[in-house]
Amino acid sequence: MLTLTGMSGGYGQANVVRGVTAQVAGGEVVALLGRNGTGKTTLLRTIFGLADRQGGEIVFDGHAVPPGRPDLLARWGAALMPENRGVFPSLTVAENVRLATRKGFVPAIDPRDLFPLLAERAGQPAGTLSGGQKQQLGVARAILAGRRMVVIDELTQGLQPSVVTEVLAGLAAVAAAGVAVIVVDQHAGLMLGWCHRAVVMEAGRVVLDAPVGPETRRQLDELLMVR
Numbered sequence: 001m002l003t004l005t006g007m008s009g010g011y012g013q014a015n016v017v018r019g020v021t022a023q024v025a026g027g028e029v030v031a032l033l034g035r036n037g038t039g040k041t042t043l044l045r046t047i048f049g050l051a052d053r054q055g056g057e058i059v060f061d062g063h064a065v066p067p068g069r070p071d072l073l074a075r076w077g078a079a080l081m082p083e084n085r086g087v088f089p090s091l092t093v094a095e096n097v098r099l100a101t102r103k104g105f106v107p108a109i110d111p112r113d114l115f116p117l118l119a120e121r122a123g124q125p126a127g128t129l130s131g132g133q134k135q136q137l138g139v140a141r142a143i144l145a146g147r148r149m150v151v152i153d154e155l156t157q158g159l160q161p162s163v164v165t166e167v168l169a170g171l172a173a174v175a176a177a178g179v180a181v182i183v184v185d186q187h188a189g190l191m192l193g194w195c196h197r198a199v200v201m202e203a204g205r206v207v208l209d210a211p212v213g214p215e216t217r218r219q220l221d222e223l224l225m226v227r
């Protein structure tokens with residue numbers, strides 16, 4: 001679904017992501033892990049055109065994505081929930097949901113079943129929601145818009161533990177329907193329980209890309225140890 005080849009990215013002159021080559025297939029849930037500041041968010045931002053692509057290639061669902069055309073990714077069915085959740089604060093919850101809804105696409109799980117607040121607070125401006133509530137709205141929007149790929153930065157940020165489990169189960173169902181799912185999160189152990197593969201970054205590079213298994217867990221413990 002998504003192929004990155006030698007991708008570099010950052011902010012103006014600052015190079016953060018260095019020559020990342022990776023693939024994510026439809027149906028797969030991939031955890032993008034790494035200690036703070038290793039470039040996970042910048043990698044996602046570069047893919048979606050929110051940071052500067054400084055080199056390399058992106059192919060999505062068989063289409064090359066030229067630099068400066070992140071709109072094509074959205075058109076081809078990729079959705080990112082960025083770290084700041086990407087909701088429109090002045091619009092109501094219902095309007096935010098409506099804008100993310102894609103004609104002719106019904107996700108494998110209905111975010112309204114996952115998050116009762118979408119109905120309960122339908123008329124409330126999204127900017128007045130709590131952080132955890134905004135997170136639910138942001139995740140819902142990504143699921144609704146991600147016909148082929150759902151990418152979520154800091155998945156569990158602000159979510160109650162009971163909601164986290166439901167969200168992870170929901171994303172597993174989304175992937176089972178053929179969608180590629182990429183999640184970034186601080187809770188590596190939790191992610192490994194739900195993800196098929198772990199991609200670990202260090203200093204802007206991928207240092208591990210492996211199916212989740214006992215060996216991966218051991219390597220991860222070493223890589224993610226706070227130094």
Ligand SMILES: Nc1ncnc2c1ncn2[C@@H]1O[C@H](COP(=O)(O)OP(=O)(O)OP(=O)(O)O)[C@@H](O)[C@H]1O
Nearest residue numbers: 011014016034035036037038039040041042043201
């Ligand atoms: N707008 C920016 N301009 C310049 N440098 C930036 C900018 N945003 C982030 N960086 C730098 O890029 C590096 C990687 O940051 P990034 O947020 O991508 O890492 P991360 O792995 O997502 O970290 P975290 O887990 O803490 O969110 C950091 O050194 C950070 O200071």
